Amino acid sequence: EAQVTQNPRYLITVTGKKLTVTCSQNMNHEYMSWYRQDPGLGLRQIYYSMNVEVTDKGDVPEGYKVSRKEKRNFPLILESPSPNQTSLYFCASSLATYTEAFFGQGTRLTVV
């Protein structure tokens, strides 16, 4: 089954404690993105990757890092989480940057 898998689904952490949210897709897509979704603001792109070892900032990259060492995986790293990073996070992949995006189930992160 074609899918994008994110883990964990829910996470509560404390300010400053490094965390990683994993994302994996099995569709051989080159393009992957991370979004955060906050009430009234819609989906905002954090980082994206065009291919292995090719990543770039999206609209709200501050406080986040990513890596793309393999085509299928695109982890999101919060080196020092802060409460303003409390949000619902989605990973997505697609064949191209402008084609249908397939989303993971989401990660609800709370930073206290």
Add this chain to the structure above:
Amino acid sequence: RKEVEQDPGPFNVPEGATVAFNCTYSNSASQSFFWYRQDCRKEPKLLMSVYSSGNEDGRFTAQLNRASQYISLLIRDSKLSDSATYLCVVNGGFSGGYNKLIFGAGTRLAVHP
């Protein structure tokens, strides 16, 4: 002006009603248009792509008006299960070196018995 704008709603309609959502976009060079459905706290899922000639999928009809730069979604014979947030998605044209999808903030639909 936002790149993709939608009426946030909520639209509260009875079962069986017909409801229409509109969405406007700012980039006249946009070529890809979609409607996504998102249930509460779940991931967005593609509902339908929107083509220049308009397209229909069962009770759902999508239209594109390039001249006025808006797309629409019509839902006929609403069901309780149609209750969700509907996201308008448009490709933003080549900005910053690549052509990415821009998501509207969504229109919430609540269908009641």
